[in-house]
Structure formats: C-alpha cells, structure tokens
Amino acid sequence: MNRKRKEVPAFSSEAEERTFWEQHDSTEYVDWSQAKRVTLPNLKPTTQSISLRLPVSLLESIKSAANSRDVPYQSLIKIWLSEKLHESH
Secondary structure, eight states: OOOOOOOOOOOSSHHHHHHHHHHSOGGGTOOGGGOOOOOOTTOOOOOOOOOOOOOHHHHHHHHHHHHHHTSOHHHHHHHHHHHHHHHTO
C-alpha cells in the first residue's frame, strides 16, 4: 500500500511524544512494511533499588546457591523472581 504518510511532529519531551502516540495510529505516519529489526546491545532496562528484609538464614542460603552458580546473589534473586513471575502467567 503506497499511501501518503503524515509527517511525525517534533516533540519537546518524551512525555509529549508518549501522549501523541497514545492518541494517534502509527500506520498513518510510518510504513511498517519497510521496518527492519534492530538490536540495541548496550540498552539496559531502568532499575530501581528496593530494600528487602530477609531472615539471615534465607539470605545465607541464597548466597550459597549463588556462589555455587558463580553469580552475584542479587542477580540470582532477580532471576528467580522473574522465573516465578513468568511461571504463573
């Protein structure tokens, strides 16, 4: 389909752009048949620190499990949480 596309406006902020795309159909602006898959290898997800109180014995068991897998214990906790979350969906 070769129809004339609308021009994407310039945005002054990410919030303004988000609002625009929430209210407009991207197919009026972008020819998705010409889209190409890209990889962004250095893109890291936004993270947020939390404080979590665990019984000492549980934390020691987690650290031991992480050590046996040669990964930081915080990483192992994230992996386990993600696996559990996806398991339930």
